[in-house]
Amino acid sequence: xxxxxxxxxxxxxRDALLLTLKIGWQGxxxxxxxxxxxxxxxxxxxKVLKTIVGIYIELFRNxxxxxxxxxxxxxxxxxxxKITAEACGVLGLGLLGGAYMIETFRSGLESIPIIQTESSxxxxxxxxxxxxxxxxxxxxxxxxxxxxxxxxxxxxxxxxFSTISLMDLMFTAKDLIGxxxxxxxxxxxxxxxxxxxxxxxxxxxxxxxxxxxxxGFGD
Amino acid sequence: MSELLKVTHLHKEFGKNVVLKDINLTVKKGEVVVIIGPxxxxxxxxxxxxxxxxxxxxxxxxxxxxxxxxxxxxITKLRQKIGMVFQSYELFPHMSVLDNIILAPLKVQRRxxxxxxxxxxxxxxxxxLLDKKDYFPRQLSGGQKQRVAIVRALLxxxxxxxxxxxxxxxxxxxxxxxxxxxxxxxRSGSTMLIVTHEMAFAKAVAxxxxxxxxxxxxxxxxxxxxxxxxxxxxxxxxxLSTFTYE
Amino acid sequence: MLDLGIDVLFxxxxxxxxxxxxxxxxxxxxxxxxxxxxxxxxxxxxxTMNNPILHVALKVYLExxxxxxxxxxxxxxYFGTTRVFGLDLSAEASAIIVFCFWGTAEMGxxxxxxxxxxxxxxxxxxxxxxxxxxxxxxxxxxxxxxxxLVPLSINLITRMIKTTSLVMMIGIVEVLKVSxxxxxxxxxxxxxxxxxxxxxxxxxxxxxxWPISRLSNYLEKRWV
Numbered sequence: 001x002x003x004x005x006x007x008x009x010x011x012x013x014r015d016a017l018l019l020t021l022k023i024g025w026q027g028x029x030x031x032x033x034x035x036x037x038x039x040x041x042x043x044x045x046x047k048v049l050k051t052i053v054g055i056y057i058e059l060f061r062n063x064x065x066x067x068x069x070x071x072x073x074x075x076x077x078x079x080x081x082k083i084t085a086e087a088c089g090v091l092g093l094g095l096l097g098g099a100y101m102i103e104t105f106r107s108g109l110e111s112i113p114i115i116q117t118e119s120s121x122x123x124x125x126x127x128x129x130x131x132x133x134x135x136x137x138x139x140x141x142x143x144x145x146x147x148x149x150x151x152x153x154x155x156x157x158x159x160x161f162s163t164i165s166l167m168d169l170m171f172t173a174k175d176l177i178g179x180x181x182x183x184x185x186x187x188x189x190x191x192x193x194x195x196x197x198x199x200x201x202x203x204x205x206x207x208x209x210x211x212x213x214x215x216g217f218g219d
Numbered sequence: 220m221s222e223l224l225k226v227t228h229l230h231k232e233f234g235k236n237v238v239l240k241d242i243n244l245t246v247k248k249g250e251v252v253v254i255i256g257p258x259x260x261x262x263x264x265x266x267x268x269x270x271x272x273x274x275x276x277x278x279x280x281x282x283x284x285x286x287x288x289x290x291x292x293x294i295t296k297l298r299q300k301i302g303m304v305f306q307s308y309e310l311f312p313h314m315s316v317l318d319n320i321i322l323a324p325l326k327v328q329r330r331x332x333x334x335x336x337x338x339x340x341x342x343x344x345x346x347x348l349l350d351k352k353d354y355f356p357r358q359l360s361g362g363q364k365q366r367v368a369i370v371r372a373l374l375x376x377x378x379x380x381x382x383x384x385x386x387x388x389x390x391x392x393x394x395x396x397x398x399x400x401x402x403x404x405x406r407s408g409s410t411m412l413i414v415t416h417e418m419a420f421a422k423a424v425a426x427x428x429x430x431x432x433x434x435x436x437x438x439x440x441x442x443x444x445x446x447x448x449x450x451x452x453x454x455x456x457x458x459l460s461t462f463t464y465e
Numbered sequence: 466m467l468d469l470g471i472d473v474l475f476x477x478x479x480x481x482x483x484x485x486x487x488x489x490x491x492x493x494x495x496x497x498x499x500x501x502x503x504x505x506x507x508x509x510x511x512x513t514m515n516n517p518i519l520h521v522a523l524k525v526y527l528e529x530x531x532x533x534x535x536x537x538x539x540x541x542x543y544f545g546t547t548r549v550f551g552l553d554l555s556a557e558a559s560a561i562i563v564f565c566f567w568g569t570a571e572m573g574x575x576x577x578x579x580x581x582x583x584x585x586x587x588x589x590x591x592x593x594x595x596x597x598x599x600x601x602x603x604x605x606x607x608x609x610x611x612x613x614l615v616p617l618s619i620n621l622i623t624r625m626i627k628t629t630s631l632v633m634m635i636g637i638v639e640v641l642k643v644s645x646x647x648x649x650x651x652x653x654x655x656x657x658x659x660x661x662x663x664x665x666x667x668x669x670x671x672x673x674x675w676p677i678s679r680l681s682n683y684l685e686k687r688w689v
Contacts, residue, residue: 159537
């Protein structure tokens with residue numbers, strides 16, 4: 001491996017990483033919001049909306065992100081909906097992630113015994129108060145490992161952004177290989193930068209999971 | 220004494236399964252009514268109906284003259300008049316003891332926090348749990364949790380308290396501390412409706428005994444001592460005999 | 466009326482080509498899934514054994530798969546092997562290697578999870594009856610894990626099919642690549658072809674994956 005090449009490539013990879021992180025965290029935040037709203041809708045069994053959420057989940061869980069991005073980026077402009085590549089990345093990641101986040105939150109909500117709700121009702125709390133103060137906090141903390149797994153999954157999925165010509169890590173690697181044929185160096189940096197992005201999340205996830213498994217509220 | 224709770228012709232079924240048929244019951248202010256009966260006789264469902272946790276197929280329940288109807292907007296107002304303590308405590312695991320107790324007074328009744336905390340502290344002290352106020356539920360024993368649940372219900376200043384087999388999930392040595400708390404409440408003039416399997420406790424606390432079997436009230440009497448000595452119906456006699464070993 | 470560019474698909478053999486492209490992805494997926502399930506069972510059982518070296522090695526393997534995007538692995542195998550080993554791997558072979566590498570880890574983890582979910586007493590009571598390790602796994606443990614594993618393995622198929630859409634990045638002509646070709650060829654006569662074609666591709670993927678994940682859900686509810 002050529003040291004000089006490596007060093008000269010690093011700034012390019014760093015920029016690519018920053019772009020990936022920028023789109024990644026916005027998309028994940030978006031998916032989180034969709035997840036909470038969607039889970040609340042299914043929890044309260046809101047008519048019509050509940051069906052829409054169901055269809056949305058099935059559609060986005062059963063198609064690849066790549067195809068979703070192609071549709072948003074290349075197909076929608078033809079019917080007048082034009083967005084930038086970055087916005088497309090955020091939207092695509094958010095929509096894909098949202099479908100998974102809803103399921104994660106929902107299984108968290110379902111794991112809270114119904115009698116907790118009744119006990120809250122018996123104190124005169126309304127449906128909304130019960131959801132907000134009693135059910136949601138418990139459900140979210142149960143969902144944490146699942147949510148972190150989703151975050152890792154979504155950060156990995158950002159690797160397809162290059163196909164809509166966003167200059168992310170994959171784009172940079174492919175570009176550099178094409179231009180200078182320093183394949184080994186390019187691939188090495190690709191792996192290193194993905195590790196920089198994902199290893200911390202993975203480690204934090206493992207720590208939190210262990211904490212949740214061995215402890216609970218009040219430690 | 221005025222009528223606080225009035226149940227007329229209550230009918231409840233799950234699908235084809237009739238759980239309660241034609242229940243009529245009146246509880247006066249300050250009265251302690253104990254409901255006994257074999258497992259599955261419908262007594263727990265009865266309490267849940269009173270708190271609007273179950274929909275009725277027929278009949279009317281009123282508290283202070285206001286109808287209790289599940290899934291109506293007014294139900295949250297009514298539930299503030301009715302305190303309920305569950306067999307499985309159902310403290311909120313993500314909140315400290317104190318937060319568990321003051322949550323509803325603050326969020327539902329919009330009370331002043333300082334005042335709510337002060338009253339919560341007093342009540343916790345009364346049941347001997349003041350030192351546990353910052354603990355989380357999982358750090359408490361079953362008996363302690365149940366006493367906290369009672370305090371939580373009390374702080375809402377309910378007109379009537381419902382107890383649904385509150386000692387059934389407890390280890391034997393903890394039953395006593397919870398029953399003591401309830402006994403003290405009864406003596407202070409609270410209106411209580413208690414479902415229990417503790418016959419000695421029932422005898423000590425009750426102003427009136429209601430015996431339910433197969434979804435109907437079989438016997439109802441204010442002669443509590445007599446009831447336990449010599450119940451007038453054969454079904455009650457048979458039930459009581461299951462508690463003695465000869 | 467808004468031209469949605471769906472007409473392009475009915476020209477000549479376009480739609481057939483699209484389906485052939487889809488089949489390329491499905492074919493790669495099915496080959497990879499079958500190999501992954503077989504290897505995954507071995508890896509899963511190995512992970513439950515108490516050999517420390519094996520344990521660490523497999524843990525590292527799982528962690529690599531868990532955090533490296535499949536696309537990165539594809540690049541490494543497709544572009545990297547040629548450089549380092551002078552091998553000239555075809556894109557298809559690279560894809561199958563990568564998806565098996567990934568799928569085996571996923572399957573292995575599922576197998577490990579379902580074996581771990583069986584209580585230790587089941588093992589002990591089999592040993593107490595004088596069975597050896599192989600007999601215990603064969604007669605007592607595997608029948609119990611089987612029912613849990615079938616829906617999860619089926620679910621792996623849909624994930625595999627979705628993931629194989631990546632192979633266009635290493636130049637395999639699959640459904641997305643075919644779509645691009647069709648859109649490109651008809652740019653003049655049907656400028657809106659991108660909408661029609663990509664919408665159809667979206668639905669095609671859905672129509673393939675959805676029934677499979679339904680089946681997986683159904684079996685999971687019934688059997689677990």
